Amino acid sequence: MLTFEIMLEVDENKSLEGNVELVPQLTLDCVIFGFHGSSLKVLLLKWKGTEYYSLPGGTVKQEESLDDAAIRVLKERTGLDKIFLRQFYTFGKVERYDRESIRKKLAHLVNPDLWYKRPISVGYYALVDFEEVFPNPDLLSESCGWWDLSDVPELLFDHNEILEKALHALRLELSFQPVGLNLLPEKFTMPDMMRMYEAILGKKIDPRNFQKKILKSGIVIKLDEVKKGVAHKSPFLYKFDANKYEEVLKEGGLFFI
């Protein structure tokens, strides 16, 4: 059973926490990706007293850069300080907020008449180690949790489109950014790594070619250790050679698309 205080009368130019002045008509939306088991996951907020979900987001203070605002929002939602973060697109269609739809769904929480114009929203995606995150809801949400990418429901506002675009950006940057270093735990097996690529690309990869290509690139170091608790043959563990990984990415040599 949930109890609500008062409906939040959001003043566009003031922060919820007090009198900090905000950049008007500007927001951030964050697509926080994690990887667990064999699937790519994304962090969603459930709005108080509703069955509606959205991406985590926030506002930008006048004395804060866009990147700093994104770092702050991500720390609030995940508890993590150091996060791999990329700005990927800014959303600015006139019709991105439908006031009547907001009124119908969220009238007990917000007054859409105070959001009288569409905000421009800067999209960031983040890659986090699933096991290190403690999801934390914001003022308007009752829970914050991981969703399998394939189970994501219809989201509020234009957030399905934002998620789609973030995934597209992640795919394009898979060859240029240290994605594995940020999504995988410190030690991982070759099948773990392959499943991460498959989850991001949304397609099957040939395991033999994959292993050959990764080993040839030199970006991973084979450890003298196997993964326990796995049926049959225990697979070897690997870790990244961060310097070599960076070098190979700079040369653009890791193409799976």
Next chain:
Amino acid sequence: MLTFEIMLEVDENKSLEGNVELVPQLTLDCVIFGFHGSSLKVLLLKWKGTEYYSLPGGTVKQEESLDDAAIRVLKERTGLDKIFLRQFYTFGKVERYDRESIRKKLAHLVNPDLWYKRPISVGYYALVDFEEVFPNPDLLSESCGWWDLSDVPELLFDHNEILEKALHALRLELSFQPVGLNLLPEKFTMPDMMRMYEAILGKKIDPRNFQKKILKSGIVIKLDEVKKGVAHKSPFLYKFDANKYEEVLKEGGLFFI
């Protein structure tokens, strides 16, 4: 000899053309790339009565999407209606505008006290056919012209950084976007195309491998025509097979980086 009307008292929330309401504290900056001879060029504005240059830019009207605002600005500066246009990054550092520096350089044109907070600027890059553009200055500039990428002077505001980032985005997208289709004239030689890749990547390419790779990809059609006015052996002309080009890009099969 130049004569100035009055200094423009720019109201952040109103358009220069009249009472159209603008999205506050938000601007656009456009990096317009063209290709000519063997070099990549960019369109710069020279501010009235100064030796200072900047990228073309503009504001966003309340009833206009970001993309529509960029299309409008590009049409105003180039005369072109249909332009290949990509949003690549949004610039939002607190210190991106230095009021004292603006006062020193542009005091006869603008009153920086009216720009009391840093604008957030959405960066777009455009690829245009050099030969079809008629550069056109804006209200604050006396000329608008092409500059070789290697000769670009120190620009106003953070525009050198914006240009750098646009070039980086163009390099990354060279394999996924129909760059050649937009930068080259309808008919071109193999050396023309190679020089375009070299200009964007900023490095030499092996001509034999290049020709082999391009021909194998099937994205160009050899015409029964040679380029005239070239010394010695006249090289054959080619044109793009637009459908095949699109198909190959979708598969991500054109890597030169």
